[in-house]
Amino acid sequence: MSTERTDHELLRAHVDGDPEAFGILFHRHRDRLWAVALRTMGNREDAADGLQDGLVAAYRRAATFRGDAAVTTWLHRVVVNACLDRIRAAKVRRTETLPDDLEEYRDRGSLAAAAPAADDPADLSVREERRRLVLGALAELPAEQRAALVLVDMEGYPVADAAAMLDCAVGTVKSRCSRGRARLAELLAPLLDDGSSEPDHALPRNPVCPGPVESDDAPRGPPTPA
Amino acid sequence: MSDDDQVRRLLADARHDEPMPDDVAARLDGVLADLRDEKRPTPTSDLAAAHQRRRRVRAWVLAAAAVVVVGVGANQVDWSGISMSGADSADAGAGSATSAQEESADRDDAASVAPEAASAPADGGAAWRWARLRLSSEGFGDEVADFRAGNQLHPLRSQDKFETTDGELASDGAAFAAVCGLGRVGPGRRVPVRYDGDRAWLVFRPVQGDTQVVDLYLCGLEAPTRSITLPAR
Numbered sequence: 001m002s003t004e005r006t007d008h009e010l011l012r013a014h015v016d017g018d019p020e021a022f023g024i025l026f027h028r029h030r031d032r033l034w035a036v037a038l039r040t041m042g043n044r045e046d047a048a049d050g051l052q053d054g055l056v057a058a059y060r061r062a063a064t065f066r067g068d069a070a071v072t073t074w075l076h077r078v079v080v081n082a083c084l085d086r087i088r089a090a091k092v093r094r095t096e097t098l099p100d101d102l103e104e105y106r107d108r109g110s111l112a113a114a115a116p117a118a119d120d121p122a123d124l125s126v127r128e129e130r131r132r133l134v135l136g137a138l139a140e141l142p143a144e145q146r147a148a149l150v151l152v153d154m155e156g157y158p159v160a161d162a163a164a165m166l167d168c169a170v171g172t173v174k175s176r177c178s179r180g181r182a183r184l185a186e187l188l189a190p191l192l193d194d195g196s197s198e199p200d201h202a203l204p205r206n207p208v209c210p211g212p213v214e215s216d217d218a219p220r221g222p223p224t225p226a
Numbered sequence: 227m228s229d230d231d232q233v234r235r236l237l238a239d240a241r242h243d244e245p246m247p248d249d250v251a252a253r254l255d256g257v258l259a260d261l262r263d264e265k266r267p268t269p270t271s272d273l274a275a276a277h278q279r280r281r282r283v284r285a286w287v288l289a290a291a292a293v294v295v296v297g298v299g300a301n302q303v304d305w306s307g308i309s310m311s312g313a314d315s316a317d318a319g320a321g322s323a324t325s326a327q328e329e330s331a332d333r334d335d336a337a338s339v340a341p342e343a344a345s346a347p348a349d350g351g352a353a354w355r356w357a358r359l360r361l362s363s364e365g366f367g368d369e370v371a372d373f374r375a376g377n378q379l380h381p382l383r384s385q386d387k388f389e390t391t392d393g394e395l396a397s398d399g400a401a402f403a404a405v406c407g408l409g410r411v412g413p414g415r416r417v418p419v420r421y422d423g424d425r426a427w428l429v430f431r432p433v434q435g436d437t438q439v440v441d442l443y444l445c446g447l448e449a450p451t452r453s454i455t456l457p458a459r
Contacts, residue, residue, distance in 0.1 A: 019262050020262075022258070022261075023255075023258050023262075026254075026258065030246050030251070030254070031244075031245045031246050034242075034245075034246040034250065035241065035242040035243065035244075038242050039240075039241075039242055044247070044250070048250045048253065048254075051250075051254065052253070052254060052257055055254055055257060055258070056257065056261065059258070059261045060261075127239075130236065130239070131239065131240045134236045134237065134239070134240040135240055138237070138240070149237060153233075153234045153237035153238060154237050154238060154240065154241040154242075155241065156238070178230075181229075181230050181233045181234065182230075184233045184236075184237075185229040185230070185232075185233050188233065188236060191232075191236060192229050192232045192233070
């Protein structure tokens with residue numbers, strides 16, 4: 001039988017003055033919180049700042065936790081809100097964002113282990129490029145849409161949980177996800193049209209017409225007798 | 227497969243599934259330790275607490291030894307003459323007389339690095355500075371002067387466009403500001419510090435003629451607790 005304290009017990013112990021309880025709780029969930037912060041903020045420096053803001057807020061506001069949701073949901077809510085606050089404060093749309101972990105993945109054996117079909121360096125390169133494009137497109141979205149997609153489509157949380165984390169209605173999360181996916185579908189069209197195609201080779205499309213097809217000339221009337 | 231499904235699949239593939247990087251983990255451990263110390267009623271003179279802190283400091287230094295000194299070198303912080311507070315000084319005191327340049331060169335001497343610096347990442351970003359400057363009420367004037375000299379703060383001229391704005395504060399000192407509010411204190415370059423162990427801000431005022439005023443504000447106060455006038459360089 002495990003003697004490990006539950007999240008609720010740890011949070012309660014922290015509120016009651018146990019100096020180590022919050023640290024144990026945070027360590028338990030920090031990797032996933034980091035993933036959410038990283039994907040929401042788009043780069044590791046801002047993610048670390050946002051996560052730190054959330055950590056400080058959660059530590060100090062622990063007594064306000066009502067216990068009507070999972071502790072991890074509450075932690076995510078605090079961290080995501082801290083990240084969104086930071087984005088709003090900076091009023092930055094990070095269009096240039098590239099994943100900071102791309103280089104890390106390049107040399108990691110774990111990637112090969114996780115994707116045995118991608119042993120071929122060419123396949124790995126395609127995966128990395130696709131990943132880069134996806135994260136770049138994700139960075140184009142408004143922060144609220146991005147946060148919803150990170151929680152639902154990346155982290156796999158149920159919409160109801162994501163709504164609790166984002167402190168909004170379930171319908172709002174669905175709407176944000178839907179609009180976000182629609183926008184991503186536009187931005188990532190070359191990847192969607194042919195999933196196996198190389199991402200930098202866009203499918204041929206009809207060229208954009210440089211001007212109106214209609215003639216600017218006034219329509220000719222019926223022939224007039226000479 | 228619909229576009230919607232394909233997008234979801236692409237997003238799932240782009241999920242970040244690696245653990246938190248060591249330098250970030252060390253930094254957040256430091257923040258947690260700060261929060262614990264803030265909450266703990268035990269005085270710093272308590273030997274058990276001091277021992278625990280020293281052990282923690284060593285752990286931070288070991289955990290982030292590879293990234294610490296790069297950040298210190300990039301920030302050009304001069305620790306000479308700047309005291310370390312409480313129990314930490316026993317560990318870090320050996321390096322307190324070294325110059326910033328010596329510290330940069332002596333990258334293997336982790337013991338000479340201030341404990342807070344252990345959480346600094348390799349990129350040395352300003353946002354990672356977490357009040358590494360320790361000031362004491364006894365040596366305030368000399369310590370501020372030493373810091374200004376060592377940190378190569380370019381003196382602000384009265385006609386300069388002030389670099390420290392609310393916007394900069396949001397990105398530079400936001401983490402510190404989250405736990406140490408600073409009211410409307412006027413123009414100047416703001417540096418988060420510890421003053422006799424308490425969080426505070428130093429505000430380096432624009433140079434006026436041959437002098438530069440430096441004010442110290444404890445958290446939440448709008449009137450300076452200490453002030454010193456330094457000769458302009």
